[in-house]
Amino acid sequence: MGIQIHDTMAGEKVEFHPVVPGQVGLYVCGPTVYDHAHLGHARCYVAWDVVVRHLRARELVVKYVRNFTDVDDKIIARAAERGEDPIAMAARFADSFLEDMDAVGCLRPDVAPRVSGSMPGIVDLIGRLVEKGFAYAPGNGDVYYAVRKFPAYGRLARRNLDDLLSGARVDPGESKRDPLDFALWKGAKPGEPAWDSPWGKGRPGWHIECSAMTLEHLGAPFDIHAGGKDLVFPHHSNEIAQSAAAISGRLAPEDFARHWMHNGFVEIDQEKMSKSLGNFFTVKDLLRLHDGEALRLLLLGTHYRHPINFSDGLLGDAERRLGYLYETLEKADRIAEGAALDPVVSPWAEGSRTALDDDFNTAAVLGILAEAFTAANAAADRKGKKTPTDRGALARFALDARSVGAELGILQREAGEALRALRTRAAARRGIDPALVEARIAERAEARRAKDFGRSDAVRDELLALGVVLQDGASGTTWKVE
Numbered sequence: 001m002g003i004q005i006h007d008t009m010a011g012e013k014v015e016f017h018p019v020v021p022g023q024v025g026l027y028v029c030g031p032t033v034y035d036h037a038h039l040g041h042a043r044c045y046v047a048w049d050v051v052v053r054h055l056r057a058r059e060l061v062v063k064y065v066r067n068f069t070d071v072d073d074k075i076i077a078r079a080a081e082r083g084e085d086p087i088a089m090a091a092r093f094a095d096s097f098l099e100d101m102d103a104v105g106c107l108r109p110d111v112a113p114r115v116s117g118s119m120p121g122i123v124d125l126i127g128r129l130v131e132k133g134f135a136y137a138p139g140n141g142d143v144y145y146a147v148r149k150f151p152a153y154g155r156l157a158r159r160n161l162d163d164l165l166s167g168a169r170v171d172p173g174e175s176k177r178d179p180l181d182f183a184l185w186k187g188a189k190p191g192e193p194a195w196d197s198p199w200g201k202g203r204p205g206w207h208i209e210c211s212a213m214t215l216e217h218l219g220a221p222f223d224i225h226a227g228g229k230d231l232v233f234p235h236h237s238n239e240i241a242q243s244a245a246a247i248s249g250r251l252a253p254e255d256f257a258r259h260w261m262h263n264g265f266v267e268i269d270q271e272k273m274s275k276s277l278g279n280f281f282t283v284k285d286l287l288r289l290h291d292g293e294a295l296r297l298l299l300l301g302t303h304y305r306h307p308i309n310f311s312d313g314l315l316g317d318a319e320r321r322l323g324y325l326y327e328t329l330e331k332a333d334r335i336a337e338g339a340a341l342d343p344v345v346s347p348w349a350e351g352s353r354t355a356l357d358d359d360f361n362t363a364a365v366l367g368i369l370a371e372a373f374t375a376a377n378a379a380a381d382r383k384g385k386k387t388p389t390d391r392g393a394l395a396r397f398a399l400d401a402r403s404v405g406a407e408l409g410i411l412q413r414e415a416g417e418a419l420r421a422l423r424t425r426a427a428a429r430r431g432i433d434p435a436l437v438e439a440r441i442a443e444r445a446e447a448r449r450a451k452d453f454g455r456s457d458a459v460r461d462e463l464l465a466l467g468v469v470l471q472d473g474a475s476g477t478t479w480k481v482e
C-alpha cells in the first residue's frame with residue numbers, strides 16, 4: 001500500500017511518492033518567538049515529529065527544516081514593552097522553545113533558519129517578484145504582492161477571489177493597489193529593526209520569509225509543507241502565490257510544494273484554548289508538575305488532524321498510563337533477562353507500522369500497543385515457572401514495544417529510571433516526602449524481622465493513607481504513589 005498522507009491541496013488522502021526516490025524534504029512553519037511555547041505548539045510539533053520519525057523508520061532520508069520567525073510585529077511590540085532588543089528577546093524565547101520541545105521528545109530539525117539570518121534570500125526573492133511583475137513598490141518603502149496576477153490564488157483554502165474580496169479593504173496608511181494584496185516588505189518605522197533593500201530600509205512581511213527559507217534549504221519542488229490548520233489561509237496560500245510566481249513558468253502550485261499537511265488545534269475542556277478565556281497553558285507550566293513523555297502520550301492519543309481535548313485530569317491519566325507501560329516493560333525485561341529472543345517480529349508491531357503508513361494514525365497505534373501490553377502482562381503474571389519460549393516471547397515483546405515506541409517518540413527511557421522519575425513527580429504533586437517513605441519502609445522491615453506484624457501493618461496503613469502503596473518483592477520493598 002505504501003504511505004498515505006492527507007494532502008490539504010488534494011482534499012483527500014493520497015499515496016506519498018517523494019520527488020527524489022528515497023529522500024524527503026519537509027518544511028514545517030515554526031513558531032513566532034515572542035513568548036514561551038504553549039500547549040498548541042507541543043501538539044503541532046509532536047505531530048510533525050512523528051511524521052519525521054516514521055518516514056525515517058521507512059528508510060527515507062528526511063531533511064527536516066523548521067524556521068523561527070524572529071522578526072515580526074508581535075515580537076517588536078513585546079520587546080518594546082519590556083525594553084529589550086527584539087532580536088535578542090526572540091533568541092531567548094527560541095532557546096526556551098527548543099528546551100520545551102526536547103522535553104516532549106521532539107527531534108531537532110536538520111535546519112532551523114531564522115528570518116534575521118535569511119535576509120539576502122528574502123530580498124532576492126522579492127526582487128524576482130517585482131521584476132516578473134507579480135509585485136510592486138508604490139515608492140513609500142513598502143512592496144506588495146499583486147494577488148490578481150496569480151490565477152491559482154486561494155486554491156489551497158478552496159476560496160476564490162470574489163469570496164475573498166468581500167470583506168477585504170485597504171486600511172488607511174496602506175498603499176496597496178488592491179485590497180487583496182499583501183505586504184512582502186514593510187518600510188522601516190522609527191525604532192524598529194530594519195535591513196537594507198533596493199526599496200529602502202525595512203523588514204519582510206511574514207509570508208515571504210517561509211517562501212525564501214524553503215527555496216533556500218529545500219529547493220523546489222520539495223515534498224511536504226506542513227503547519228497548523230490556521231495557516232492554510234492566508235499564510236500558506238500566500239506562500240504558494242509568491243513561490244510559484246517566482247519559480248514556475250506555468251504558475252503551478254505543485255512546482256513549489258508537492259503536498260500540504262495541516263494539524264488540528266487543542267481544546268481545553270471542549271473550549272478553544274486562548275489567553276482571553278483564561279484556559280491557556282504554557283509547556284513549562286505543564287511540565288513543572290507532569291512528565292514530558294506523559295504529555296506526549298496524551299497528544300498521540302488523537303489523530304493529528306483532529307482537535308485534541310485537553311484537561312489536567314487527562315494529563316494525570318496519561319501519566320498513570322505511562323507508568324503502567326514502563327512497569328510492564330520492567331517486568332518483561334526482568335523475566336526475559338538472558339533469554340534467547342523469539343526471532344519473529346510480532347504481528348502487532350507490523351500492524352502498528354501499517355497504521356502509521358495510513359496518514360500517521362498514532363491513535364490506532366496506541367490501541368494496538370494497549371492490547372500487546374495487556375497480553376504481555378498476562379503472560380508475565382501467569383503462575384508457574386516460565387519456559388525458555390515464554391521468556392523469549394517476553395524479550396520479543398519488550399524489543400518490539402521499544403521499536404514501535406521509537407517511531408512515536410515514547411518508551412525510550414530505561415524502565416526503572418522512568419518509573420523512579422514518574423514516582424518523584426507524583427510524590428511532589430501529593431506533597432509526599434520520599435525520604436519519609438523510605439524511613440517508614442526501613443521501620444516496617446525492622447518490625448517484620450521482629451515478627452511484630454501489628455506494627456508492620458500499621459506502617460503500611462499509614463503510608464496508604466498518604467497515597468503510597470508498598471510492593472513487596474524478592475529484592476525488597478518498593479513503593480509507588482496511587
Ligand SMILES: [Zn+2]
Nearest residue numbers: 029030210235
Ligand atoms: Zn510559514
